[in-house]
Structure formats: structure tokens, C-alpha cells
Amino acid sequence: MTEEKPSEKDDELQFDKAIPAGRSSETSRCTLCDSPLTGQYYKLNENITCTRCKEATEQQFQSGSAGGRLLISLVLGIPAAVVGSGIYYAIMALTGYEIGLVAIVIGFLVGAAVRKGANYRGGWLYQTIAVVLTYMAICSTYMPYIIEGAGQEGGGLFFYLIVFILALISPFLMGFENIIGWIIIGIGVFEAWKMNKKAQLDIQGPFDIKPTATA
Amino acid sequence: MDTENLTCSHCQTSIAPGLLSCPGCHQLLYTEELKKISAEATRLVNNNNLLEGLRQWRRVLELLPPESEQFAIINRKVNELSRKVDIQKLEDHPAHKKPMPKVLASLGIVGLLLWKFKFVFAFILTKGKILLVGLTKAQTFFSMFLSFGLYWSVWGWKFAAGLILSIYVHEMGHIFALKRFGIASSVPAFIPGVGALVRLKQMPSNPMEDARIGLAGPLWGLFAALFCYVVFYITGWASWGAIAQVGAWINLFNLLPLSPLDGGRGYHALNRPQKWIATIVIALMWVIVKEGILVLLLIMSVANSLGKIEEDQSDTRALLEYCFLVVTLSLMTLIQPPVG
Numbered sequence: 439m440t441e442e443k444p445s446e447k448d449d450e451l452q453f454d455k456a457i458p459a460g461r462s463s464e465t466s467r468c469t470l471c472d473s474p475l476t477g478q479y480y481k482l483n484e485n486i487t488c489t490r491c492k493e494a495t496e497q498q499f500q501s502g503s504a505g506g507r508l509l510i511s512l513v514l515g516i517p518a519a520v521v522g523s524g525i526y527y528a529i530m531a532l533t534g535y536e537i538g539l540v541a542i543v544i545g546f547l548v549g550a551a552v553r554k555g556a557n558y559r560g561g562w563l564y565q566t567i568a569v570v571l572t573y574m575a576i577c578s579t580y581m582p583y584i585i586e587g588a589g590q591e592g593g594g595l596f597f598y599l600i601v602f603i604l605a606l607i608s609p610f611l612m613g614f615e616n617i618i619g620w621i622i623i624g625i626g627v628f629e630a631w632k633m634n635k636k637a638q639l640d641i642q643g644p645f646d647i648k649p650t651a652t653a
Numbered sequence: 654m655d656t657e658n659l660t661c662s663h664c665q666t667s668i669a670p671g672l673l674s675c676p677g678c679h680q681l682l683y684t685e686e687l688k689k690i691s692a693e694a695t696r697l698v699n700n701n702n703l704l705e706g707l708r709q710w711r712r713v714l715e716l717l718p719p720e721s722e723q724f725a726i727i728n729r730k731v732n733e734l735s736r737k738v739d740i741q742k743l744e745d746h747p748a749h750k751k752p753m754p755k756v757l758a759s760l761g762i763v764g765l766l767l768w769k770f771k772f773v774f775a776f777i778l779t780k781g782k783i784l785l786v787g788l789t790k791a792q793t794f795f796s797m798f799l800s801f802g803l804y805w806s807v808w809g810w811k812f813a814a815g816l817i818l819s820i821y822v823h824e825m826g827h828i829f830a831l832k833r834f835g836i837a838s839s840v841p842a843f844i845p846g847v848g849a850l851v852r853l854k855q856m857p858s859n860p861m862e863d864a865r866i867g868l869a870g871p872l873w874g875l876f877a878a879l880f881c882y883v884v885f886y887i888t889g890w891a892s893w894g895a896i897a898q899v900g901a902w903i904n905l906f907n908l909l910p911l912s913p914l915d916g917g918r919g920y921h922a923l924n925r926p927q928k929w930i931a932t933i934v935i936a937l938m939w940v941i942v943k944e945g946i947l948v949l950l951l952i953m954s955v956a957n958s959l960g961k962i963e964e965d966q967s968d969t970r971a972l973l974e975y976c977f978l979v980v981t982l983s984l985m986t987l988i989q990p991p992v993g
Contacts, residue, residue, distance in 0.1 A: 456674040
């Protein structure tokens with residue numbers, strides 16, 4: 439079969455029926471399993487699916503344990519928060535700048551990790567975890583300043599714990615003077631919150647699909 | 654057309670809301686609109702009104718299923734037209750249209766400068782008026798006002814005003830480029846403490862468009878910074894110098910080759926050798942000016958140059974624009990306004 443030139447195809451352009459790209463004209467296919475749609479179909483969020491895929495998706499959405507998801511979201515979220523703080527410090531070391539926009543990156547990393555751990559279910563619990571971890575990661579970047587202000591070069595675990603707690607409350611202590619810092623924390627935290635909104639499975643149907651007569 | 658509870662008149666298949674064609678027989682649901690808009694688009698292109706034709710073909714794309722052959726054909730038309738629009742605007746440049754008058758040519762270098770200066774005035778009077786358009790939009794105005802208030806509280810009103818205007822000019826650069834390609838977008842919205850953004854209502858149809866639109870912001874931002882620098886140079890007013898330097902830094906930051914930043918969109922159009930050329934330019938400027946943000950640009954650029962390149966593409970103009978921006982903005986970070 440010879441390859442058609444674009445100009446030949448342009449001459450054949452019609453707007454009566456959609457021609458599926460790369461296939462001969464046939465019934466539509468399920469977006470998830472690619473099998474031809476027969477009998478009935480559903481609209482699953484933005485996907486057209488067959489009955490089997492709709493049922494499989496519903497089952498998957500209800501399966502698994504809440505405790506397991508909570509644990510995995512923490513297991514993934516905490517390292518993501520540590521990595522986010524690490525990125526902030528790395529950028530500061532490399533460039534000499536403290537770039538507040540990195541808070542958004544932290545929020546994104548933590549949000550994505552918690553969402554994955556929650557198996558993309560979302561909900562208020564995962565949103566809270568993501569927000570808390572993001573806040574802690576952003577505030578941990580204040581620790582060097584607190585240590586410097588304390589005039590100490592280092593200390594034991596208890597010392598660092600106290601410094602960490604002070605870092606968590608420092609945005610409140612700085613008050614209105616730190617308004618831009620507040621906004622940046624807010625944007626980072628909002629990013630993590632938004633990414634873990636409860637997932638909605640919007641199922642519409644069933645819709646009847648009628649077989650087309652063949653010529 | 655209301656597609657709620659619709660049944661196909663050809664095959665009686667029930668059509669789910671939001672679909673663009675019947676799942677049973679593939680009948681397009683917006684046949685009449687598609688015919689009308691495509692006829693109009695064809696007429697406009699035949700009359701050499703490429704930009705309006707491009708806008709109409711984009712409307713056609715919105716009514717076609719993305720997996721259809723018709724969508725692929727129209728998408729090719731849009732890509733072809735956008736390339737022509739891009740070249741057409743360069744050829745419409747006053748410097749291309751008419752040669753310098755003989756009387757000015759006889760004045761030598763002075764005549765040449767006057768001829769070039771004429772273009773600047775013409776540009777300001779025509780394209781520059783777009784700068785005023787954004788200020789008439791409530792969302793832009795009020796979000797700008799809010800940001801101004803915040804920055805005033807931290808840095809004083811002079812610096813706040815200059816910073817806001819620099820960011821505004823940057824965003825209007827994007828708007829201008831979007832209008833060039835007939836792409837619908839929102840008005841700029843300022844986000845206090847972060848900057849501003851423009852939301853696209855239609856996506857660029859190819860990497861070249863994305864690069865033109867992405868790099869337009871830093872280009873306009875550069876001119877804003879240069880303007881501030883000229884004022885600082887002439888008057889010695891420290892605020893203007895500070896605004897020029899910070900404006901240059903912000904636009905340089907935006908050149909990070911990381912989507913969705915402007916630099917990432919510019920990089921998307923480059924092939925591997927071009928990305929390496931940009932990387933070398935960044936490295937050179939870092940050696941010369943020692944500006945910290947260039948380290949980050951360099952790391953991202955190397956990662957981009959080594960990574961997967963999806964399509965076989967090349968965009969010399971995007972490369973030249975990107976390198977020009979890196980060089981000039983890096984040099985402008987050396988501005989040292991007097992302290993106090």
C-alpha cells in the first residue's frame with residue numbers, strides 16, 4: 439500500500455464521521471483494555487471503558503487496607519521530605535541563594551510521595567500527612583540559622599531536637615516581618631494538600647452501543 | 654450542542670456526555686460547526702490572513718476527537734500555519750520592509766542610528782500599547798496591587814513598584830507571543846511572594862510555538878531591566894539600579910531548563926547539539942560572572958542535554974534567543990547599585 443501524501447489526505451478531509459487514526463473503520467475500543475466495545479460501555483472519569491474494566495476498576499478502588507496505605511504513605515513521605523530539604527540546602531550551597539520557590543518543589547515531592555503511598559486514593563488523612571511533612575521539611579531549613587544564633591557548633595540528639603522544635607515555631611515567632619516566608623510556606627503546603635485530594639471515581643452509564651451495519 | 658442524554662441519530666447508540674463522536678458509528682457530533690469553521694479558516698488562509706486562519710483551525714481541533722485522522726490532519730495544518738506566522742512576523746519587521754532612505758544613508762553612522770531609533774519609536778507606539786492592555790483587566794490590576802502592597806511592606810514603595818512593573822512586562826511578553834500565534838490565554842495574575850503567571854486556554858501545537866511563547870517573557874523582561882539600567886546610569890538613582898539587577902536575576906532564573914519554567918519551554922525545541930551549545934554558553938558565563946544561579950542552570954542544562962530527546966527537531970532561533978538571554982542577563986547581574 440502506498441503512503442498517502444498529506445495533500446491527498448487534506449483533499450479527503452470530511453467532518454461527517456471520525457476516522458480512527460491508523461485503523462479501518464470499526465466500533466470504538468475500551469480505553470483501558472483496547473477490546474472492541476459491544477453491548478454497553480461506561481464513561482469512567484474521561485475514559486470510555488467496557489463493562490469488565492469498569493468492574494475491575496471499582497473493585498481495585500475498594501480493595502487494600504487503610505492501615506497499609508497509611509503506613510506506606512509515611513514510609514514514602516518522610517524520605518521525600520528529607521530529600522526536599524536536601525535539595526534546598528544543595529541549592530543554597532551551590533548558588534549561595536535561598537530560593538523560596540524551592541518550597542513549592544518540597545510540597546510537590548512530599549505530595550507526590552504521600553499520594554503514591556495512598557495508592558492515589560487521597561482524602562483528608564493523607565492531605566494532613568502531606569501538609570505536616572511539607573511544613574516540617576520547609577521549617578527544617580531554618581535550623582542552621584537557629585544553631586548559628588545559639589552560638590553552638592553542634593550537640594547531641596536532644597540539642598537537635600530542641601532546634602527542630604524551635605524551627606517549627608519560628609515562622610510564628612517572626613511575625614509579620616516574615617510575611618513572604620509565610621506565603622512561600624503556604625504555597626508549598628497548598629501544593630501538597632491539593633495533590634492528595636480525595637480521588638473521585640466518576641462512573642457514568644451504562645450506555646447502549648448499537649452495532650453498525652456493514653456494507 | 655447539548656450532549657447530555659444524547660442518542661446518535663444514525664445508529665441509536667447512547668452517547669455519554671462530553672464525547673465528540675459516536676462510539677458506535679463514529680459520527681461526529683459537531684459536524685455543522687466543523688464545516689462552518691473550517692470553511693471560514695480556509696477562506697482566511699486563502700486571503701493571506703494567516704493569524705485569523707490559525708485561530709479558526711485551533712477551534713476546529715477543539716471539536717475533533719484527538720485520536721481521529723481528521724485531528725492529525727488539522728494539527729499538521731496548524732503546525733504549518735504557525736511556522737508561516739512565525740516567519741511572516743519577521744518579514745513584516747520595518748527593517749525588512751523598506752531600505753533606509755538615501756538622505757539618512759548619506760549621514761553615515763548618525764543616519765543609521767536615526768533609522769534604527771525610528772524603529773524603536775514605531776515599536777513602542779504599535780506593539781508597546783499591549784503593555785497598557787493588561788492594566789485594564791481587573792484580575793491583573795487587583796492581584797498586582799496586592800503584590801505591590803506586600804513588597805512595599807518589605808522593601809519600600811520604589812523598589813516594589815519597579816519589581817512589579819518588571820514582572821508585568823515579562824508576563825505581557827508572553828501574552829504578546831500568544832496573540833501572535835492565535836492562542837487563547839488568561840490575563841496575567843500576580844501571586845504575592847512568587848511572581849505571576851498566565852494560564853493557557855489552548856496548548857501550543859508544536860515545540861517551536863512553545864519556545865517562542867516561553868522565551869518571549871524573558872526577552873521582554875530583559876528590555877525592562879535594560880530600561881531601568883539606562884535610567885540608573887543617567888540619573889544615578891540607586892533604586893533603578895537595584896530593580897535592573899533584580900529584574901535581570903529573576904529573568905535569568907526563569908531560564909532554568911526545567912518545565913514549566915520559560916527556559917524549559919525554550920529547551921524543548923532544541924536538538925541535542927543545540928542543547929550542548931547552550932550548555933557551553935552557560936558554563937562560559939558562569940566562569941565570567943560567577944553568578945550562583947548559573948550553577949543551577951548548568952546542572953539542569955547538562956541533564957537535559959544527556960536526557961532523552963523525544964522528537965527530531967531543531968530551532969536555531971530558539972537557541973540564539975536563549976544564548977543571547979543567558980549572556981545579557983548574566984552580565985546585568987554584575988550591576989552594583991550604591992548602598993544606602
